[in-house]
Amino acid sequence: MACSSSTIHFNFNLTFPSNAPLIPYTLSHLSPAPLFNTKKKVSFSSAPRRTIAAVTSRVTIDADKPVSDNRMLVFVPPHPLIKHWVSVLRNEQTPSPIFRNAMAELGRLLMYEASRDWLPTVSGEILSPMGVASVEFIDPREPVAVIPILRAGLALAEHASSILPATKTYHLGIIRDEETLQPTIYLNKLPENFPEGSKLFVVDPMLATGGTIVAALSLLKERGVGNKQIKVISACAAPPALQKLSEQFPGLHVYTGIIDPTVNDKGFIIPGLGDAGDRSYGT
Numbered sequence: 001m002a003c004s005s006s007t008i009h010f011n012f013n014l015t016f017p018s019n020a021p022l023i024p025y026t027l028s029h030l031s032p033a034p035l036f037n038t039k040k041k042v043s044f045s046s047a048p049r050r051t052i053a054a055v056t057s058r059v060t061i062d063a064d065k066p067v068s069d070n071r072m073l074v075f076v077p078p079h080p081l082i083k084h085w086v087s088v089l090r091n092e093q094t095p096s097p098i099f100r101n102a103m104a105e106l107g108r109l110l111m112y113e114a115s116r117d118w119l120p121t122v123s124g125e126i127l128s129p130m131g132v133a134s135v136e137f138i139d140p141r142e143p144v145a146v147i148p149i150l151r152a153g154l155a156l157a158e159h160a161s162s163i164l165p166a167t168k169t170y171h172l173g174i175i176r177d178e179e180t181l182q183p184t185i186y187l188n189k190l191p192e193n194f195p196e197g198s199k200l201f202v203v204d205p206m207l208a209t210g211g212t213i214v215a216a217l218s219l220l221k222e223r224g225v226g227n228k229q230i231k232v233i234s235a236c237a238a239p240p241a242l243q244k245l246s247e248q249f250p251g252l253h254v255y256t257g258i259i260d261p262t263v264n265d266k267g268f269i270i271p272g273l274g275d276a277g278d279r280s281y282g283t
Helices: 080-090 096-114 152-156 211-222 239-248 276-281
Strands: 005-009 013-017 042-047 050-055 072-076 121-128 131-138 144-150 167-169 172-176 183-188 200-203 230-237 253-259
Touching: 072 239, 080 096, 080 230, 080 253, 096 152, 096 200, 096 230, 096 253, 096 276, 144 152, 144 211, 152 230, 152 276, 172 211, 183 211, 200 211, 211 230, 211 239, 230 239, 239 253
Parallel strands: 072 253, 144 167, 144 172, 144 200, 200 230, 230 253
Antiparallel strands: 005 013, 042 050, 050 072, 121 131, 172 183
16 A cells, blocks of 8 residues: 655655554664764654654664653654745745744644643533533643743744643753853743643754753753653754753653754754754844
8 A cells, every 4th residue: 555655864764654553663774973973773653643753772672562651752743834834944045034933833833743632631511602512621720831942942932822721931041152062051040840740841943962952951850850741842853962862861752843864063953944043033
């Protein structure tokens, strides 16, 4: 039976059937990209509504066993609108206002996908114009914490409040040294502790070397937040960052618009989007 597919290149060809069941399989011949010097393997699986990559250090996987809860999962939703906005972001001719709008629209779609089967709800009955109806609402007593990493994260998180009925936003400013590529935290508006069971979106458009996102998640870990309480939202990701996250934050879920194959010696994803902050704000 013929099936439609999409392909992501990591210096090898990997096809994700869009109508295949969720069955993990192992990639046995991984050709490491620059800054991705590891012998660990990356395994992938696919589902009808989204593409899932399970980053793991295991060499083989039994196809009859479900994906382990202790592995980091990377979701690349195969929605045509996500592909459209990623394409707009990639275009070097896209002007700053349109780039920022595209980033916001992409963030809206990724957060929609990430919140599926994850948000707390309350059930009850209401009176419609035609009679009594059973209903289910998002529980407003448990707002989702949205943590954009400044400054590009602000654009990707712009529509969070329009898709999530109840949110709290905590800003986190992290700058990366252009020479060493090491992160420095210059603004931290996180609370000392999060309520037990809190759900958090950490929004960082570019997961390149992984330094920034690891620094952000480490702050959350210090505040008692578990990996499974966090979902990372990004526009574009690369293997070095995903490998670091997999090793340090098992059970984490990452939602991204695209996974690119390499990171150059300046820490930029190739082909990537360029500098997401500069392109979003024109400075």
